[in-house]
Amino acid sequence: MRLKPSFRFSIYAALAVLLLTGAGWLVADRQKDLSSSEIWQQTAASLLMAHGGAAMVTLLLLGALIPVHVLRGWRNGNNLVSGSAMIALSTLLVVTAFGLYYLGSEAVRPWISWIHIIVGFALPAWLGLHIFLGRRRSR
Structure with a gap:
């Protein structure tokens, strides 16, 4: 699609x-x-x-x-599995971005930051996989 x-x-x-x-x-x-x-x-x-x-x-x-x-x-x-993972990763990025911007807790902030960074770098690779699987299925 x-x-x-x-x-x-x-x-x-x-x-x-x-x-x-x-x-x-x-x-x-x-x-x-x-x-x-x-x-x-x-x-x-x-x-x-x-x-x-x-x-x-x-x-x-x-x-x-x-x-x-x-x-x-x-x-x-x-593409339900990879699409659901895309939604989950995107949601996690939005939630952690919100946490980084609005939460003032110095105890939680480093954890939120690392989650945001790891997911942010993982998302493009997962997007590539999602596209690959979708195109392979459509053939």
């Missing part, structure tokens, strides 16, 4: 921006602790802002994906 190319590439672009800004922020955040230069602090802040903006766009795209892809796939019984 392929999506229209413009919608599909919008999702790919938004996820790529999230991956790149998230990975870039991770590097800049580590560098700001190692360097006395203010540039890493500014870079980390800019990347985090871009990451948050891309996350908002991605939330809109994921919401649009529900009626045109998720519900149809669920009704047809297509």
Whole structure:
């Protein structure tokens, strides 16, 4: 069940921006602790802002994906396991992002951060698997 190319590439672009800004922020955040230069602090802040903006766009795209892809796939019984995992991973990213932004607990924050980072890097690989399985089944 392929999506229209413009919608599909919008999702790919938004996820790529999230991956790149998230990975870039991770590097800049580590560098700001190692360097006395203010540039890493500014870079980390800019990347985090871009990451948050891309996350908002991605939330809109994921919401649009529900009626045109998720519900149809669920009704047809297509790719249920990998699709359910995509939903679970996406939900986990949204929940951990909420926790990182709004929870002030210093005891829980490192755990939430690591979960968000691990799932954020795992999602693109799982998306590739989801697409592969869906295309293989459609043949």
